[in-house]
Amino acid sequence: MTLPLILSWLWPLLLAPLVLQPRRHWLVALAPLPALATALWIPAGARVELPWLLVGATLGLDTPGRIFLGFTALLWLVAAVHAVRALRDSPHAGRFHLFFLFAMAGNLWLIVALDLVSFYTGFALMGIASYGLVIYDGRRESLRAGKVYLILTLLGEATLFLALVLIAHQTGSLAPSATALTALDDLAIGLLILGLAVKAGLMPLHVWLPLAHPAAPVPASAVLSGTMIKAALLGWLRFLPLGALALPHWGLLLVLAGLITAILAPLIGLIQTNPKVVLAYSSVAKMGFMTLALGLLLIEPRLALVGVPALAFYAGHHALTKGGLFLGVGLRHTSGRQPMILAGLSLLVLVMIGAPLTSGAITKDGLKPVLEVLDWRWLGAGLGLASVVTALLMARFLWLMWRTEPHPEPGYRAAGAAWGLLIAAILVLPPAIALSDGAKLGWTTNLNLIAIALALGLPVLLAALQRPGTLDGILDRIPPGDLLEALRPLPPLWRWSQRWIWCRWVAWRERLLAPRIDWIDRQWHATRTSPVERQMERWLVAGTLWAGLVLSIVLAVIRWL
Template sequence: MTLLLILSWLWPLLLAPLVLQPRRHWLVALAPLPALATALWIPAGTRIELPWLLIGATLGLDTPGRIFLGFTALLWLVAAVHAIRALRDSPHAGRFYLFFLLAMAGNLWLIVALDLASFYTGFALMGLASYGLVIHDGQRESLRAGKVYLILTLLGETTLFMALVLIAHQTGSLAPSASALAALDDLAIGLLILGLAVKAGLMPLHVWLPLAHPAAPVPASAVLSGTMIKAALLGWLRFLPLGALALPHWGWLLVLAGLITAILAPLIGLIQTNPKVVLAYSSVAKMGFMTLALGMLLIEPALAPVGVLALAFYAGHHALTKGGLFLGVGLRHTSGHQPMILAGLSLLVLVMIGVPLTGGAIAKDELKPVLETLDWVWLSAGLGLAAVVTALLMARFLWLMWQTAPHPEPGYRLAGTAWGLLIGVILVLPLVVALGGGVKLGWTTNLDRLAIALALGLPVLLAALQRPGTLDGMLDRIPPGDLLEALRPLPPLWRWSQRWMRCRWLVWRERLLGPRRDWIDRQWHATRASSVERRMARWLVAGTLWIGLLLLIGLMVIPR
């Protein structure tokens, strides 16, 4: 049991240097297997102490951690199988697999880490290694996306490090219990929320997501959007004092930030033409929805036992479905079985928007007790609007997929089979879990909102079919990385203001000091000369002392 918990994250780390050789690329697919076995066989509540690791590590699985480990390992496995074929002809495939395994190791490590030091180490390893995935092809846009990603990642990790140090200090433990977390002050909680908000992609810290996803290869985009951004949610669930006390001010902040993100992100995504960018904005919106639900748990601590498991289940549903959609984008371009690919993508879209009897409907139904605990009309209206625009966004994605011209390549049979099995798990597993646990199947979940989305989307679809190009003027009006484009004029403006201030300073200096310039120069040279003399005097004293010390040492070591 101890060995399996350690191998769940250490095994990818050990394989990382081996995959640099082309004949060993297939080892990538073996890396997630110990983690998947750990999630399936090791019971929740397992905990081991490793005093020799870092400054003393605690590894284990609680129930949310087991859910996170299961869907994370499964998606990394399917993405690895896809990557083996997708990057077979790439000259830098070995480098990609190296960063891929390092990011995988960090992602799996932070899930089984129950102490602060191990969580941060895994989180930092995952974040820094993902930079190599974003800039893999070396194109100009990829390098720009990597630069934005790296800057925000380092800022987020620095903030998170300060938060974890404060948590350790205020709780007196590197593996604090839920009751001990009640001692946290607002500074520690604020830094924890801010540090993880970057990885979660909350607005306005989301700008790296729509830039990184189109830049990274498809397997990297699948795990970036599917599993890595969920690390932020796991960190909040593990280190915020959920259920221990009410924090309404922080809860309100998360509710508002989540609701704004869940509404604005799909609206921006609707006018994008790159399918991966559309999916990126969809991920931002879904993380906003999960953040909103987390805020409700901070407002009403009594909901924590139900809400934490519901959030973990929802995160698993979104991770597998979104990862499947990204992998489907790659197969739409390269696979030879296009009718099956389009059918699979259509099923995943239905799951994502929460059609009844799908995992999306069941996951949202599980969160209903959390979202409806407070009778806020404005919140219900906001959530309804978010659901409608999300459904329209996924319809937009499916339209782009139907318009995509494929270029089939041989050798994608194994990748397509793994993708098909993933879709089977997405369709069947939630139903099995729901029926086995007595959970409602969500017969009517989202029906009203889907009807509204259909009523809004059909006229637009008919207009696009009858008059192609009618809406082209709206497309890509807001480029990926929206806020960065708005801030693009600031650096030139700053440089111009610096030059203007320098010119003004030279003019005023000449006006004020011109008549006394000769006297100032004489005083400056005299002062400099005296300072040089004082420095030489100090060197003379210091040199004399050193010579005396060397003579003393020589007298001591000379044999008598």
């Protein structure tokens, strides 16, 4: 049991130095296999103490951890197969695969880590290595996106570090239980929520996502949006006192932040023209929805026993679906089997919006006990609005995909086959798992909301078909990284204000202080010096006296010698 838990994250690190050579790039596809095997064969509840690792590590799989490890390893595997072909001709392929494996190792490590130190080590490794995935080609846009990503990542990791130190101090353990976490104060909880909110992409900390996805290659975007942002959710599930203590004020804050994110992000994404940016805003919206569900679990801890596995299951389904959509974008550009690619993308879009008779409807139905626990009409209206705008956003993505001009390239058969198997898993696994647990399948979830979205979207679609270019005036009016563009004038304004303040200070000092300094100087010379002293202060007199003094000293020394 110990060896699989260690190899699940150590194996990618061992392979990392080898993939720098072009003939060994295929080794990337082998890296997630131990983690996938661990998720399939190691039972939930497994736990191993490793006193020799770090300051004493605890590895294991709780119920959400096993779900996370399964979908994370599967998506990394499919993305790795795609990366081997997509970057085969790139001069930066070796560097990309190196950072790809580092990020994979960190992602898998934090999942099997049950202690604070190991979780943070994996989290930091994943976050910093992902910077190399964003800037791997060195383009100007990539460097700007990487700069924004790195700044926010480091700020988030510093905040998370403070939170974990406080958790260790207040619980007295590096692997605290849910009962021990009830001792946390508001400062520790607030820092934990804030530090992980950056990775989750909650508004207004979401700005790195719409910038990083267009810059990164398709395989990197798939795992960034599919699995890595879910690490924030796992951290909250693992280190918040879910089920042991009600935190209504923090729960309400997460509900409001999640609802605002779930509504605003799709509205901004609707006017984007880059499919990867559209998917990025979709990821922001879905993380807002998951954060909202987490907030409800903090308000009603009695639902944690059912809600935590359901939320982890929903996160896994979304990760695989979103990863499949990103990989489909790449195949739409390069694969030669375009009808099959468009059919697969259409299926994934239906799954993503939770259309009836899809696995998306089943996974969302599993969260119904959590979403309906409180009789808040405004919450139900907000969730309905979020579902409608998300459906419209995915329709926008599918429209962009149908209008994309492909440029087929040979050699994508393995990548296409892996993508097809991923779609099959997305369609089959949720109903199979639900039936094995004896749950009732909610095939008709979201039926009324999908109907509303169709009623709103069809007129827009017909207008776009009859009069192309009608809506061009609003497209890209809000660029990716929306808030950053609004803040762009601030640095020049700050520099200008600094220069203005300095100039005003110099002018004020000269106007007010210079006359007083001159007056003091005149008074000093008038009262403290005699006419003889003033005469000696002149350069000619003073210089002659100093020269004579030096000459006298030199003659005295010569005579003494």
